[in-house]
Amino acid sequence: MEKKYKNAFATLLKLFSFFKGYELLLVIVGILIVYTSFANIFGTYMLKDVIANGITAGNYNYLLRSASILGLIYFLGATSDLAYTQIMIKLSQRVIYRLREKLNKKVLSLPLSYFDQHQVGEIMNFFTSDIDSTINALNQSFANILFSCCNAVGTMLGMYLIDWRLALIATFIIIITVIFIAINSVECRKYFRRQQETLSIINGCVEEDLRGIKVNKAFEHEDQSYKVFEKKNADWRDATTKAFFHTQLNTPFIVSLSYLNFAICAIVGIIFIANGMLPGGIAALTPFVMYVRTSAQPFNFFTIHFNTILNCLAGAERIFAFYETEEENVNDKGHVKLVKINDTYYREKGPNDHILLEGDIIFDHVVFGYNKEKIILNDISFYAHKGQKLAFVGSTGAGKTTIISLISRFYEINSGTITYDGINIQDIKIESLRRAMSMVTQETHLFSDSILNNIKYPRMHSTFEEVQKASDIAGASHFISKLKDGYNTLLYDDGANLSEGERQLLSLARAAISHPPLLILDEATSNIDTRTEKIVEKTMDTLMQNKTVLVIAHRLSTVRNSTAILVLEHGKIIERGSHDELLALKGKYYALYKGIEELS
Ligand SMILES: Nc1ncnc2c1ncn2[C@@H]1O[C@H](COP(=O)(O)OP(=O)(O)O)[C@@H](O)[C@H]1O
Ligand SMILES: [Mg+2]
Incomplete structure (x- = not known):
């Protein structure tokens, strides 16, 4: 297990080495993500003052000013959201371009003995499914993981800053939600892996059928091929149905639990207010319950994207292992050059010394x-x-x-x-x-x-x-x-x-x-x-x-x-x-x- 994560980390580092030359942009993306998350969390937190000093106190000047500031913070948040997703999309396609270019060079420089031992389909997989899963992760998941982490930390921090006792109650239900997400994601992962496996079996089957289409027809093997395919297609259908069943379980469960959490915190909060135990009163309770409503979301997001990244790393690991296969030229200790000058072939002995071959x-x-x-x-x-x-x-x-x-x-x-x-x-x-x-x-x-x-x-x-x-x-x-x-x-x-x-x-x-x-x-x-x-x-x-x-x-x-x-x-x-x-x-x-x- 430990080795697996060590490998994943090494693969991650290798993957990031393909961002070479774009380090500054990556740092900017990181800053923008943190800012986007901050804008959401801080905006909600500011509501406390807006309600207390603006609405409750009837100070409309204050209300107008703080509403403008809030608007600006949200607007900048939305802008930075747009900016980092766009930058990430651009960077990802460049990284994919580099990965693919290197794959292509590698394929062309391998010795023939490699192709004796590996099937075409196996090599094609590097270019198709492995690259695809990397594209998915690079486009969204890396950024979203960081965004979810910031959101989770920010939301918890916001809740504890408002009232630690209420926050403790909310945390209890969040922990139950997180445990459910974690257990369910293991199931999701299991079936998604099966989905991948069955898909590559289906692809192999189609490839084999197409290559042998003439022989297949000549020997009237269509029915048999159809039956083999049907079975594999059914395996894929079952795995995919289960995978999506488990993914779709997350949302209703999380939403229900957060409503429950919302209701409990609202009731307890009102009891607190009635007994003068919540210093900010309704002004503090409003942002608090808003945090509670969205508190499970970052954890859900995190697991979804974490799975995508694990998938990507598995693909990337295969690609990197392929990069390390020994090339033909590595074994080439040859130093004698045979050259062609005006369509005549010579052995080159020195700059102006050529012997006819x-x-x-x-x-x-x-x-x-x-x-x-x-x-x-x-x-x-x-x-x-x-x-x-x-x-x-x-x-x-x-x-x-x-x-x-x-x-x-x-x-x-x-x-x-x-x-x-x-x-x-x-x-x-x-x-x-x-x-x-x-x-x-x-x-x-x-x-x-x-x-x-x-x-x-x-x-x-x-x-x-x-x-x-x-x-x-x-x-x-x-x-x-x-x-x-x-x-x-x-x-x-x-x-x-x-x-x-x-x-x-x-x-x-x-x-x-x-x-x-x-x-x-x-x-x-x-x-x-x-x-x-x-x-x-x-x-x-x-x-x-x-x-x-x-x-x-x-x-x-x-x-x-x-x-x-x-x-x-x-x-x-x-x-x-x-x-x-x-x-x-x-x-x-x-x-x-x-x-x-x-x-x-
Ligand atoms: N790429 C390969 N990998 C392993 N064995 C091979 C490969 N190519 C040919 N052989 C084996 O080498 C032997 C000689 O093959 P080959 O030189 O192609 O024969 P010929 O051209 O005389 O028909 C055969 O037994 C064959 O099975
Ligand atoms: Mg021959």
């Missing part, structure tokens, strides 16, 4: 596993030099994609070395290493932008002619020219308005737009028909000249003319050689090749 890749006894428990690649060694085309073949799950993802340092290897032009890739700055290669990954991804910009993505300054040329090489120009808007066709939802094959052709064009010395193709033509593939292969040959090419192909016919073919099985290279050599060997490659030939 060749794109040489050497794997030397590389061992790798995505996690400690399971080794995926075992003792992988190979080389590929400029102008050579190296092909990887093997069954699904053999480790082909894993091998090539290590070259761009998507993951760090367990042991062995990988070199790019003789430089250990660990010594090369990550972003310059990635710039020095062109890669078509197994999963294509297209951005919600025009076809033109999607192709230009790695080299935004490309001219239209260059984009056309890249599309020609990739065999994509044919289908683009058939589209109504051609290169300006807007893609949405990862290119959902294109076929799988067309999306792959665009990825190929994207790879052909820049000319780094290393080209990596991972099943880049798996969804393209054999006829188009043959055409693409021919045009790609020009692109591959003078480059190191690593290619993974699921149709073995496409790797035939490679310099060398590596056959992988269970993360090991089991055969290597040229197409003819491997066929003569009559091993795994032979089996794969013949198998596929028989099938087609």
Whole structure:
């Protein structure tokens, strides 16, 4: 329990650090809140004199003067109320802006291994529900908590200043009210937490349904999905109903108790007056009972906003923990820079000392596993030099994609070395290493932008002619020219308005737009028909000249003319050689090749 509050306090401090630069405004907000509360309390207190010296004594001059002063105090109170709420709203949105900006930067700088272990929905929650609860608290709750505290202290002080005996009676009933509020708020919190949990389950459910909508329909799973959803939706309904039932209990209970308190204090006060025991008489009793009427309100307000703040802190704590996840660049000890000057790639040795890059890749006894428990690649060694085309073949799950993802340092290897032009890739700055290669990954991804910009993505300054040329090489120009808007066709939802094959052709064009010395193709033509593939292969040959090419192909016919073919099985290279050599060997490659030939 203690630890929980310690954590909450630490989170609070971190949250307030996002107000950096606005400290003075925060102090002003604090002062305005105290003043607003003071104006209310003091205004009521002044009634005592207004009634005694003005109304009872019939001194109309006094009455007019004090009424004007009272009016001014109330007016300034209302103005400062408006001022601090407005300032807080402005400040809160700035803090939220900063929190979100930092979240976005964080997401983009995390290593791929993070995304292997966390779901998209989990990360989305930081941006949605966690930020939302923080917005609620920042907009109102922090200010309201301070306001309620000032009001509670001021009201009690006002009552005790007027008459301590009456105040003691009033305090007794206030304490009962506060105990009720405290007990009820525990219930409220319980159900609000359930509401949050059920809501995130519902969101997860919707996300899952939407992602798998095609499979869902294909297997006629709609009824089953509906039933699962119905149950979760009912859980949410029950939790939310209970949460609101308990919140709504507060007001009638508090109002009834304060009426009771009001009645008791009024009766006792009149008895006091009748017996000459209340010095100010009716002039003192009037502000007193006014205090009593509103006395429970600050406590109620306090619990409501306290709960909102606890909610916010839970969200903020998750956000701050996420901020602390290790970034990719933290592990980047690379100091060697690979640079691109006029579309030619160099290794930078000194300010005016550049060596042309060749794109040489050497794997030397590389061992790798995505996690400690399971080794995926075992003792992988190979080389590929400029102008050579190296092909990887093997069954699904053999480790082909894993091998090539290590070259761009998507993951760090367990042991062995990988070199790019003789430089250990660990010594090369990550972003310059990635710039020095062109890669078509197994999963294509297209951005919600025009076809033109999607192709230009790695080299935004490309001219239209260059984009056309890249599309020609990739065999994509044919289908683009058939589209109504051609290169300006807007893609949405990862290119959902294109076929799988067309999306792959665009990825190929994207790879052909820049000319780094290393080209990596991972099943880049798996969804393209054999006829188009043959055409693409021919045009790609020009692109591959003078480059190191690593290619993974699921149709073995496409790797035939490679310099060398590596056959992988269970993360090991089991055969290597040229197409003819491997066929003569009559091993795994032979089996794969013949198998596929028989099938087609
Ligand atoms: N991100 C990942 N996290 C954990 N294991 C993975 C990940 N990606 C792939 N694997 C595992 O690594 C093995 C090799 O996968 P992969 O290199 O994608 O195979 P291939 O490309 O040859 O089909 C598979 O057993 C797969 O389950
Ligand atoms: Mg693969």
